[in-house]
Amino acid sequence: MSDLRDPAPYDALLLLSFGGPEGPDDVVPFLANVTRGRGIPEERLKEVGKHYFLFGGVSPINAQNRALLDALRKDLADHALELPVYWGNRNWAPYLTDTLREMVTDGHRRIAVLATSAYASYSGCRQYRENLAESLAALEAEGLPVPRVDKLRHYFNHPGFVGPMVDGVLASLADLPEDVRAGAHLAFTTHSIPVSAADTSGPVETHGDGGSYVAEHLDVARLISEAVREETGIEHPWQLVYQSRSGAPHIPWLEPDICDHLETLHGDGVPAVVMAPIGFVSDHMEVLYDLDTEATAKAAELGLPVRRSATVGADPRFAAAVRELLLERAAAERDRPVTPCALGALGPSHDLCPVGCCPARALKPAAAGADSPF
Ligand SMILES: CC1=C(CCC(=O)O)c2cc3nc(cc4[nH]c(cc5[nH]c(cc1n2)c(C)c5CCC(=O)O)c(CCC(=O)O)c4C)C(CCC(=O)O)=C3C
Numbered sequence: 001m002s003d004l005r006d007p008a009p010y011d012a013l014l015l016l017s018f019g020g021p022e023g024p025d026d027v028v029p030f031l032a033n034v035t036r037g038r039g040i041p042e043e044r045l046k047e048v049g050k051h052y053f054l055f056g057g058v059s060p061i062n063a064q065n066r067a068l069l070d071a072l073r074k075d076l077a078d079h080a081l082e083l084p085v086y087w088g089n090r091n092w093a094p095y096l097t098d099t100l101r102e103m104v105t106d107g108h109r110r111i112a113v114l115a116t117s118a119y120a121s122y123s124g125c126r127q128y129r130e131n132l133a134e135s136l137a138a139l140e141a142e143g144l145p146v147p148r149v150d151k152l153r154h155y156f157n158h159p160g161f162v163g164p165m166v167d168g169v170l171a172s173l174a175d176l177p178e179d180v181r182a183g184a185h186l187a188f189t190t191h192s193i194p195v196s197a198a199d200t201s202g203p204v205e206t207h208g209d210g211g212s213y214v215a216e217h218l219d220v221a222r223l224i225s226e227a228v229r230e231e232t233g234i235e236h237p238w239q240l241v242y243q244s245r246s247g248a249p250h251i252p253w254l255e256p257d258i259c260d261h262l263e264t265l266h267g268d269g270v271p272a273v274v275m276a277p278i279g280f281v282s283d284h285m286e287v288l289y290d291l292d293t294e295a296t297a298k299a300a301e302l303g304l305p306v307r308r309s310a311t312v313g314a315d316p317r318f319a320a321a322v323r324e325l326l327l328e329r330a331a332a333e334r335d336r337p338v339t340p341c342a343l344g345a346l347g348p349s350h351d352l353c354p355v356g357c358c359p360a361r362a363l364k365p366a367a368a369g370a371d372s373p374f
């Protein structure tokens, strides 16, 4: 087998996600799981609960993950790779510990993990690694074998992630009324995080200089806007903005918020805006509520035409990218030479988070990093 067709040493793939409620009775226990020990104000929780109830208590994230599972299984089968794919979540069923227990019981010992979070940050990377460590510790306490888990690198700049978003922005531009299309601005949005978390995101070398989180998003935004310009011949002005802020108001988070940004653009006479949620792998509740509901209502109030571009979701190009990431990492684990695939100025992200990468407020064991206890 050529080096890039052999999944060994991996014997299974785990899709690791956030999880979300599947009905009204799930909403409060789900939010309790998410916020365990995190000091999110009561007011904010009530508000976010309302967002879920507005959609019948059902988060879109689980259906998105089921579709991605199907796409991954199809892609692997189409490439004659017999690697089983499992799914586990940090905050709702199927829970990560239960899935890992099932994987170990099925005989798997060397697991590649794809997290549905493309960028470096505490919330998007280390928190997933902490949850992996907790689940592995639970298996150990049950007397079960502890598998080795390797988290696949951040894929924000992989062509299989960027390409579908370029198509999404082009489709949204085409959907705008013709008279405002050429003047449209692109507003790339991502989850706001505390400025202190942004500044310490990624490896220690990037800390204090704004961190990896913002740099990675800026690279993706630039890649998408350049590809759009190449396709349309028009240079649409763009900016990276934020959404879904939580936490106490006196703590600084990344700004501006998308709604304030829409107001500013409207005040500047901008005729239309495409909102591109590059920070989200699929249509999460943040996309459905904060953009499609709240920001879209804000734009209507201003009389500003807006469109929200598609997330990557279960695009077959993304499924293929996951296979490529796995095969590249498998070859690297076998000490074979590989050239990791990445676009943009930052290059391929690290395979193993170094010590101090995306630090937590309180140090906890984290798996799949240089200082993993497993
Ligand atoms: C960077 C980032 C991502 C992207 C990376 C990734 O995808 O993981 C992400 C994803 C998600 N966040 C989600 C939901 C929530 N996040 C919360 C709270 C927070 N998120 C934060 C950051 C992020 N979050 C932060 C800094 C907080 C503050 C509290 C804390 O420091 O922990 C809260 C509590 C209430 C609130 O504050 O909003 C909820 C309910 C869902 C599920 C949505 C669905 O159901 O479709 C998803 C995919």
Ligand SMILES: [Fe+2]
Pocket: 120, 121, 125, 126, 202, 353, 357, 358
């Ligand atoms: Fe990290």
